Amino acid sequence: MFMHLKGITWNHTRGKLPVLATAQRYMEMHPGVTIDWQARSLKEFGDAPIDILAQDYDLIILDHPWMGFAAENKILLPLEHFLEPEFLADQKANSVGKSFQSYNYTHQYALAIDAACPIAFYSNEKLKADNASLPTTWSEVIDLAKRGKVYCGGNGTSILMQFYMLLATKTDEKLFVDGIIADKEIQKESLLEIQELFSYLPNCVFSKNPIGVYEVLASPKTEYYYCPCDFGYSNYSRVGYSSNLITSANVVKYNGKMLKTTLGGAGFAISNKCKNIELALDYLKYTASGEIQQSIYVENGGQPGHRSAWTNSRANELTNSFFNNTLETLDNAYLRPRYDGYLSFQETAGPLIRDWIMNEGNVDELIDNIHDLFIYSI
Template sequence: MITLQGITWNHTRGFVPNVATAQRYHELNPDVQIQWQTRSLQAFADYSIADLAEKFDLLVIDHPSIGEAAKHGLFAPLDATLPRAFLDDQAANSVGSSHTSYHYDGHQWALACDAATPVASMRVDVLDRLGVPVPTTWDDVMELAKAGHVAVPAIPIDSLMNLYMFWLNEGETPCATPDRFGSDDVGERALTALRELVAACDPVCLTRNPIQTYEAMTRSDSIAYCPFAYGYSNYSRPGYATRRLSYGNLVTRHGERLRSTLGGAGVAVSAHSKHLDVAVDYARFMSEASIQKGIYVQSGGQPGHRQAWQDEEANRLANGYFLATLQTLDEAWQRPRYPGYIDFQNDAGHVVHAWLRGEADVRATLDALNRVHRQYASEVCA
């Protein structure tokens, strides 16, 4: 019996479909068992993948860690063993840039088994009760927020992701050069817009991640709308939460739809695995179109294969979640992936969070973002 160990994050979306696909793979390959363990969502964002690659055969990862993994040879290059036709299919059926986000330094280091980006969510019943239409512009969002009906995840990591979005909307790509995070005038406008939103929401938002935000939205009737949070199709499915959410694309600001920051997850194979061929074959299995739009999505997963997002049955299961948000996924911005980026992301998130808490002025915040960015980006360029 071959036993593989896998690590993912501790939510239905991240865990249950992996267990389901592992069980099915075992039924088809009785000499193989795959055991999945979980870690927190925060650890998913910033825990050392080097340590995980020493302990696990299979790792569900966030794409910004790919540069670090490639530099240190942590993962097996999947293009060395997987058929070209399979990889071509994955590329052709990518949701946004999910597939290419795991391609780095000439190799494919993971398969996009999961796709996500911040999307809009709402309690349609609460909006109806308030007599308010679904927001379509940023002015609509702010009006609803000032009336006390909006929530947004604003812990450090999500605050940075949200800042990226506003920075892009102000007309500049953040972190585009190694010498600075971005220009001061754009940064001031982006930071101000984010703080205006957070200040209009309950301060508890500063302590919530997307999952906690969705739990709050579904456990009471106090929140009508969330303008952007990494999407979880589970909350749009009947029977998952006490109350069901609806989802949609982002609103427009300055006449253009906001572009959120790509997330999602990929399955990678540790270079230390003693059963590389089997681990790679399972990663292929769970990423195939038939599995992604079959038992993967049926088990609460949020697939990375485009055919699943367009599948009629998948959308029926999730109250139209996939088609309702696909455009936002396709328009999402991909973060940097250089070695050391995860440490930058952690430090920069705390800088933005201090600004949102009112503990730093805009000049100090911009200086800190530039300083932290130069610290990590210059190491790559040195």
Template sequence: MTELKGITWNHSRGFTPLQACCQRYQDKYKNIQVEWHKRSLQAFADFSVEDLSKQYDVLIIDHPSVGEAFHSNCFIHFNEYINKDVLNELAANSTGLSYQSYTYKNAQLALPVDAAAPASSLRKDLFLQHNEAVPQTWEQLIALADKGKVALPAIPIDMLMNFYMLCIACGNTPFSNNKEVIDDETGENALQLMAGLYSRLDEKMFHCNPIAIAELMSLTDEYWYCPFSYGYSNYTRKNYAEKLLTYNDVVSYSGAKLCPTLGGTGIAVSAHSKHITEAVHIAMMLASESIQSGLYVEHGGQPAHIKAWQSDYANNLTNNYFIDTLPALQRAWLRPRYHGYLQFQDEAGYVLHEHLHKQTSSSKNIMPLLNKLYRKSQANEKSITV
């Protein structure tokens, strides 16, 4: 028996499908076992992948960490272990930019197994009960927020992802050069939009991540609508959520749908592992169409393979979660992944949170501070890879 150790994040979407798929793999092949460990969603975003790679054989990661991983040589490059045709097929069947998000300087550092982007979620029963229309535009969203019925994750990381999204909505794409996150005018316009929305939210939102929002909306009748939060198909499934959520595309601003920031996870193999061959087999199994469209989605997973998202089977399980949120995911923008980006992400999210929650400074002071943090974060990498 070859025993591998894996690390993932602590939610049914992140743990249960891995456990189920690897147990079935062991049932069939007998000689490989994976012991999965969990860490919190915040630790998932914060903890060094280089340190984790010294403790685990297979790791569920998010794509902003690939710059760090590449420069520390802590993960194998799948293109050195897997046939090019197999990788090309995975790339061709990627949901949005999920596959490409783990490609860095021509190295494939992870295989996508989970795909996500911010989507809207709502309690359809409450909208019907109160004869209210679901918001389709930014203006309608603000009107519903004025009634106190809007929930939104407003911890630092989610604020930053929404800042990127609203910069794009205001006409320019972040990180277009290595001097500034975004031009001052676009950045300040995005901050004003955020202030207009966040000022209408309940105080508790500033302490909620996407999971907490989904739990709040499915356990109480207090909030009817979340305009953009990383989607969790679990809350659309019978016998999981007490009151089911319905997910859809995000609202429009100035006549165009918002362009959210890509999320999701991939599976990486530690370069320190003593069982790289076996670990690669596990990763290929988890990323394969048959597993993604079957056991993975059956056990609460949110696959990265496009054919799973388009399948009637997956959509019947999830009240059409996949097909209804697919447009937002296909539009999703890929944030930077350069070595040092994670430092910027942590610090910039905190700046936005302090500004929008505690209103500690003028919006005109925010862009110079973000740009300073951005330039500082590039110290470990001379060129930007987005």
């Protein structure tokens, strides 16, 4: 009997190759099964409507802020109704930070097969050539930026994640509560700190996402070598992936506390339109299992969501200790909102802050406008 599954992931080595590899091996072990993975862009991964994807695909690799929308519109299978409690318990126990939790919104709508958040990363070769040491505090990051050695993403999403990072650190994650994002003075202070950082960076950063930042740091043609906070990609810490090996690190401290960056990653969900549910569930379990996450998945460019892979010696040998070097930052990461409507706020608030930095606008007006966007989104 022939059975077919069609999946959609995102178009980067980290998003595409590991699921192609798990599908290939699964098909070899299950003659008669075909699994076809297609890919969308990184931007579409964040904002392409999943209700439309669920009409065309059985398997969806998605971002956790979609969970509120998924719950409201009943788009995805509630996995706790189909998977064994023991398997889900293992997934929860081996979560990297709040990754497992991030896909639970009234139901467990996905499993974390990929874990990420903004981390620090740098070119050790350029660092040594500059006879410099890594910054350990936010003020030291600013000092390094003044010297023209810092580069980080300035697109809307990256800047918004920096805003969240400072707010979450200062408020101990008490954000988006009782109709306000955070105390207005804390917001103002944080925005001005982000503005100061970007005042020392070149204007070209405003078109860069995390992948673009990695490419700049890895290039031997630039003097930039340190990024204080942008989404981590273990691929650039692998020999041969880029012209300059990138080393990962935990983020610095702010007023004595490690910065709380914002959780990212990717979840594996199954559309409620899927016709071969048992097959889809079995393949999901295979891909998300600790055994596969620390072998086929990570060995083919993946950034696993199962904690056993992050502490696995082979995985760290492959990635210049990417996982060991950043696990503390992942465990400390802030889980952003996931309510139905949140993504409209994220898609508009980030570019608003970006434009304010670029055009040196009024910070109080910006805070009022961000608040209005938040109220509208809920």
